[in-house]
Amino acid sequence: MSYAISVNGQIHHVEDDGQTPLLWVLRDTLKLTGTKYGCGVAQCGACTVHVDGTPTRSCTLPLEVAASARITTIESIEGVEAQAIRDAWVARDVPQCGFCQSGQIMSAVALLRTLKTPTDRDIDVAMSGNICRCATYNRIRAAIHDAAAQLGTAR
Amino acid sequence: MRWRRSPSEPRRGRLRIGRWLFATFAAMIAATLVYALYPRPMPQTQAIQIRQPLPDIARLRTVAEFAAIADLDQRSIALFEEAGRVIQHPRCMNCHPRTDRPTQTDAMRPHRPWVSRGPDGAGESALRCSTCHGATNFESSGVPGNPMWMLAPIEMAWQGKTLGEICRQLLDPARSHMSRKELLQHMSEDALVGWAWHPGGGRKPAPGTQAEFGAIIKAWLDTGGKCPA
Ligand code: FES
Numbered sequence: 127m128s129y130a131i132s133v134n135g136q137i138h139h140v141e142d143d144g145q146t147p148l149l150w151v152l153r154d155t156l157k158l159t160g161t162k163y164g165c166g167v168a169q170c171g172a173c174t175v176h177v178d179g180t181p182t183r184s185c186t187l188p189l190e191v192a193a194s195a196r197i198t199t200i201e202s203i204e205g206v207e208a209q210a211i212r213d214a215w216v217a218r219d220v221p222q223c224g225f226c227q228s229g230q231i232m233s234a235v236a237l238l239r240t241l242k243t244p245t246d247r248d249i250d251v252a253m254s255g256n257i258c259r260c261a262t263y264n265r266i267r268a269a270i271h272d273a274a275a276q277l278g279t280a281r
Numbered sequence: 282m283r284w285r286r287s288p289s290e291p292r293r294g295r296l297r298i299g300r301w302l303f304a305t306f307a308a309m310i311a312a313t314l315v316y317a318l319y320p321r322p323m324p325q326t327q328a329i330q331i332r333q334p335l336p337d338i339a340r341l342r343t344v345a346e347f348a349a350i351a352d353l354d355q356r357s358i359a360l361f362e363e364a365g366r367v368i369q370h371p372r373c374m375n376c377h378p379r380t381d382r383p384t385q386t387d388a389m390r391p392h393r394p395w396v397s398r399g400p401d402g403a404g405e406s407a408l409r410c411s412t413c414h415g416a417t418n419f420e421s422s423g424v425p426g427n428p429m430w431m432l433a434p435i436e437m438a439w440q441g442k443t444l445g446e447i448c449r450q451l452l453d454p455a456r457s458h459m460s461r462k463e464l465l466q467h468m469s470e471d472a473l474v475g476w477a478w479h480p481g482g483g484r485k486p487a488p489g490t491q492a493e494f495g496a497i498i499k500a501w502l503d504t505g506g507k508c509p510a
């Protein structure tokens with residue numbers, strides 16, 4: 127079946143089975159390979175995208191559902207939170223191998239949009255669905271605090 | 282050491298034994314050949330027998346099967362115990378945890394990833410259930426779903442309780458937040474409860490059907506809603 131999906135502000139016409147996971151469509155059809163495939167079963171968070179602004183695992187979102195939403199991927203995440211997260215990520219040199227990082231960043235940006243000054247617990251709760259095989263967790267947490275602080279002074 | 286037969290020893294007896302031995306050998310070889318070469322049909326493929334069907338544990342007994350219990354209180358308790366096979370099934374228990382975390386699988390292990398009920402039972406504000414759980418089961422990832430996907434309130438925790446304790450809790454509006462009528466409706470019609478019979482992803486459904494379960498709950502309430510000890 128044919129679906130019109132809105133990804134990063136652009137409408138794409140996709141010819142595929144409605145039960146295809148959005149992640150497959152993003153990577154294989156639209157060639158947006160910034161979003162990673164880690165597990166395919168909602169266990170790792172590498173495939174996190176924003177669906178109408180909410181972080182969602184694209185490996186477990188059927189195309190037919192995604193077609194009625196606005197999808198934002200790592201390729202076009204923007205805004206003050208995204209900028210603050212990027213600066214903090216660079217300053218702290220957060221990634222190691224980097225594979226999990228687009229998912230981490232999508233979750234972290236969503237967290238800062240929900241909670242302006244997250245505590246350690248808030249960060250742990252929000253990020254617990256994002257697994258990092260290189261165990262960069264401590265840097266991720268510190269960088270989120272940095273980004274929150276930067277946003278706080280900017281305001 | 283002697284190498285030669287002394288001319289005085291007889292040799293005829295030995296020769297006779299040798300001939301016998303040879304004949305016996307020849308007969309055995311002949312018999313083996315006949316056995317090996319005798320034409321016989323090749324083995325044919327055969328359907329192997331289907332595995333013995335398992336006892337039907339998925340069936341829920343019907344209300345009529347309890348009519349034989351004359352004592353009403355006893356019948357009521359027996360009905361609730363039958364309903365307990367659904368209530369205490371992992372498909373139901375997993376979302377009635379005694380902590381803030383749901384459990385998963387038939388083994389009822391803690392939910393992975395780490396999630397918590399949050400203010401409304403549908404997840405923390407920064408990690409909602411809907412991050413992964415959609416409106417329907419998704420076969421590709423095996424992730425189950427329902428539009429109402431959420432945990433039962435902590436006052437309705439079932440894990441770690443006996444069936445009797447669960448029973449008294451259900452009948453206590455302070456904890457169940459339901460009248461008996463609402464309770465019956467919840468059990469027999471609620472779509473999220475109904476998920477337990479259509480869990481998808483290779484998960485084992487709760488016994489019977491939601492309608493049969495609802496009928497058991499109704500019969501239990503009609504017989505006075507008695508609880509096991
Ligand atoms: S690939 Fe989607 S959560 Fe792992």
Ligand code: FES
Pocket residue numbers: 221222223224225226227257258259260261262
């Ligand atoms: S940086 Fe390697 S998996 Fe996270």
